[in-house]
Amino acid sequence: MIWNETMECMDRxxxxxxxxxxLRRVVEHAYHNSPFYRKKMxxxxxxxxxxxxxxxxxxxxxxxxQDLRDNYPFGLLAVPMSEIVRLxxxxxxxxxxxxxxxxxxxxxxxxxxxSRVLTAGGITKNDSVQVSYxxxxxxxxLGVHDGVQNIGGTVIPMSSGNTQKQIQLMHDFGAxxxxxxxxxxxxxxxxxxxxxxxxxxxxxxxxxxxxxxxTENMRKELEEKMHIKAYDIYGLTEISGPGVGGECxxxxxxxxWEDHFFPEIVDPKTLQPVAPGETGELVFTTLTKEGxxxxxxxxxxxxxxxxxxxxxxxxxxRMGRIMGRSDDMLIIRGVxxxxxxxxxxxxxxxxxxxxxxxxxDRVNNTDTFQIQVxxxxxYYSDEMNKMLALKKKITDRIQSVIGLKPDIRIxxxxxxxxxxxxxxxVIDNRKxx
Ligand code: DLL
Numbered sequence: 001m002i003w004n005e006t007m008e009c010m011d012r013x014x015x016x017x018x019x020x021x022x023l024r025r026v027v028e029h030a031y032h033n034s035p036f037y038r039k040k041m042x043x044x045x046x047x048x049x050x051x052x053x054x055x056x057x058x059x060x061x062x063x064x065x066q067d068l069r070d071n072y073p074f075g076l077l078a079v080p081m082s083e084i085v086r087l088x089x090x091x092x093x094x095x096x097x098x099x100x101x102x103x104x105x106x107x108x109x110x111x112x113x114x115s116r117v118l119t120a121g122g123i124t125k126n127d128s129v130q131v132s133y134x135x136x137x138x139x140x141x142l143g144v145h146d147g148v149q150n151i152g153g154t155v156i157p158m159s160s161g162n163t164q165k166q167i168q169l170m171h172d173f174g175a176x177x178x179x180x181x182x183x184x185x186x187x188x189x190x191x192x193x194x195x196x197x198x199x200x201x202x203x204x205x206x207x208x209x210x211x212x213x214x215t216e217n218m219r220k221e222l223e224e225k226m227h228i229k230a231y232d233i234y235g236l237t238e239i240s241g242p243g244v245g246g247e248c249x250x251x252x253x254x255x256x257w258e259d260h261f262f263p264e265i266v267d268p269k270t271l272q273p274v275a276p277g278e279t280g281e282l283v284f285t286t287l288t289k290e291g292x293x294x295x296x297x298x299x300x301x302x303x304x305x306x307x308x309x310x311x312x313x314x315x316x317x318r319m320g321r322i323m324g325r326s327d328d329m330l331i332i333r334g335v336x337x338x339x340x341x342x343x344x345x346x347x348x349x350x351x352x353x354x355x356x357x358x359x360x361d362r363v364n365n366t367d368t369f370q371i372q373v374x375x376x377x378x379y380y381s382d383e384m385n386k387m388l389a390l391k392k393k394i395t396d397r398i399q400s401v402i403g404l405k406p407d408i409r410i411x412x413x414x415x416x417x418x419x420x421x422x423x424x425x426v427i428d429n430r431k432x433x
Contacts, residue, residue, distance in 0.1 A: 003119035003151070004112065007259045008314045012307070015315070019262055020053040022287035027051045027060070030293045033078040036071060037061075037295060054262065057285060062271065062296045068098035068238065076292050077101050084291055089137040090237040097137075100237055101291040107146065109288055110240045113257045114147020114233075117246025120255070120312070121206045121231040123177055125152030130170050132180035132188070133211065134421050135159040139241025140211055144179045144233075147243060160184060160420040163191050170204065171197055177206040179233070179242075182214040182222065183423035186354050189225040190418075199227055208233045210242060212422045213322045213340050217347030219251075221354055234319065238297050239284050245319060250311050253318025260288050263317065264296070265305055268326040279304045281326050282319070300325040330428065332360055332367045335404045339425045342371060345397055351379040351390055355416040361429040370407045371398070377413045 002008055010018070028048045030037035040061040041047065050059055068076060077084065084101040091097040102110070123129060129148045133140025141159055148155040156173055158166055160180065166188060170178065178185065185207055192199065204226060210233035222230045232254045235244040245256035256263050265280040266273055274280040282299045302325065306318040324338035331337070339358060346352050353374040361368045373394065381387060391408050399405045 001119050001122060001124070002312075002314070003116040007257070008116060008255070008316050010259070010315060012315055015258065016054055018259060019287060022259070023054050023057060023262065023285065024048070024051055026285070026287055026289070026293050027295070029290070030078060030295060034076065034293070036067070036076055037078075037293075040295075057262065057264065057296070058273065060285070060295045062283070062298055063294055064298050065098060065238070065300075069096050072096045073099040074101065078293055079103060079291055086142075087137075088139045088142075088237055088241065090139070098238065100139075100240075102240075103290040106240070106289055106291050109260055110143060110243060111146040111150040113240070113260060114144055114243035115150045116255075116257060117208065117231070117233050117243050118147055118151055118153070118177070120246055120248040120314075121177070121208060121229070122249065123148075123151065123153055123206065127176040128154035128156055128173060129177040129179060129208075130156040130158055130166070130173075130175040132158045132160050132166060132178060132184060133242070138421075139235070139237050140179075140181075140421075143235070143241035143243060144208065163188065163420070164195075167191050167195050167197070171202055174203040176203055177208060178204055178226075178228075179208040181211045181419070181422055182209040182218055182230075183212065183354075183419045184421065185209055185222050185226070185230075186218075187418040187420070189222065193225070202226075204228050206231060208242075208246070210234050213324060215321070215340055215344045215347065217344050218354055221347055232321070234322070236299060236301075238294055238299075239286060240289070244284070248310060248312040248314060252310065253306050253320060255310070255314055255316040256305075256319055258317055260286065262287055263305060263319070265303070266298075268298075268300075268302075276307065277304055279320075279323065282322075300327050302326055302329075328426075330358070330360060330426065332369045332404055335402065337369075337402055337404065341402055342398065343425070345401055346373055346394070349394060349397065351375060352394065353413070355418070356425060357416055358426045359429070360426070367430065368407060369404055370409060372409045372411050372416060374413055374416050375410050380413055 031048045086102045089097040089099045131144045135141030207230045219230045231247040233246045235242040245254045262285045264283040268281040282301045286294045302323045304320045355374045357372040359370040
């Protein structure tokens with residue numbers, strides 16, 4: 001099912017024409033109404049008239065998270081505060097939060113984009129969706145909420161937390177879909193399993209999981225544990241929130257709604273566009289945002305783009321899974337390590353749960369690389385030999401894929417802290433010394 005066939009299946013040439021018109025408009029808007037962007041463009045010697053088509057986008061300046069922090073709270077708004085109807089914010093690990101303001105029209109477009117994702121995942125006005133992303137300044141809860149209402153579906157606005165109640169109401173209300181982080185979905189799946197309520201009594205058939213990186217193996221795990229189809233939903237506060245893109249029934253890449261958010265992939269070091277199909281850093285320009293337009297915002301997310309038409313009929317560009325973030329990549333003893341690689345390996349091995357923690361430290365000037373993994377109850381044993389064999393199996397596998405020998409700590413079932421929002425998979429103690 002397709003929510004907006006005109007936009008989602010538009011001929012690519014037509015799409016570029018539309019993007020060109022919209023880019024000209026948003027650049028005019030930013031230049032004339034945002035002192036921040038006027039200054040940035042003047043520094044590069046660029047005026048709005050230089051931007052005639054979408055191909056001219058590379059003439060525009062980049063924007064980074066620090067720009068939003070430096071202009072905290074409202075310095076990047078391009079409309080008077082009286083036009084702003086909602087604020088969201090995202091707190092990073094350091095410093096001030098970044099703040100985003102939306103006009104009424106911005107909220108409408110955001111809801112439209114989430115509607116496309118939900119519809120692509122088979123949700124209609126006859127379905128109820130349990131929204132277990134956090135509500136509040138985080139965009140997950142309210143963003144998905146508005147999308148469900150926009151298609152006329154029934155929202156169950158649970159927010160995150162209170163896990164027993166989540167299960168009870170999901171069961172009693174007959175929720176057809178669940179929207180939350182993949183790590184919380186895993187926790188909910190375990191809780192369902194332990195609740196004693198038979199899975200058949202739930203009506204759940206789809207999950208819209210995002211807000212953190214996850215892997216194909218995690219998808220398999222969630223689909224098997226919950227008997228659902230698990231779809232990716234992608235987004236970020238700076239660009240709007242969830243629904244910048246989402247997967248269709250083919251589950252073969254995340255469609256980006258490029259009539260509103262124009263994606264580029266650049267080399268994070270040189271900032272030059274990469275060759276088509278190559279992996280690099282995802283950069284977005286908002287083409288229709290009024291409240292806080294973003295020109296060439298560097299997401300730090302690493303991925304690649306696929307421009308071939310999808311089997312579902314959509315022409316909207318697809319994005320490969322986010323491999324990690326250019327600023328989240330760990331360099332351990334000189335080797336680049338993405339937590340998603342570790343997750344993928346753990347999930348390939350039937351003996352382990354999808355819960356893990358990577359702890360990196362520096363001892364005697366050498367990096368240490370410890371991975372705590374939880375063994376599944378049926379494989380847990382008091383016999384030393386069995387546990388040592390398990391340890392060797394996972395150590396060898398990780399070493400052969402990543403090229404670095406991890407110090408594996410097998411921990412008891414259910415001993416790694418469960419997450420209700422974005423999971424924390426890495427503790428890097430080296431930053432503290
Ligand atoms: O996480 C918005 C969101 C809410 C998306 C609910 C999907 C569902 P932020 O808190 O600003 O916004 O974090 C944005 O999270 O740059 C990615 O690094 C990561 N991220 C979001 N979705 C995905 C995904 C929300 N599907 C940052 N896969 C982004 C991988 C994701 N990473």
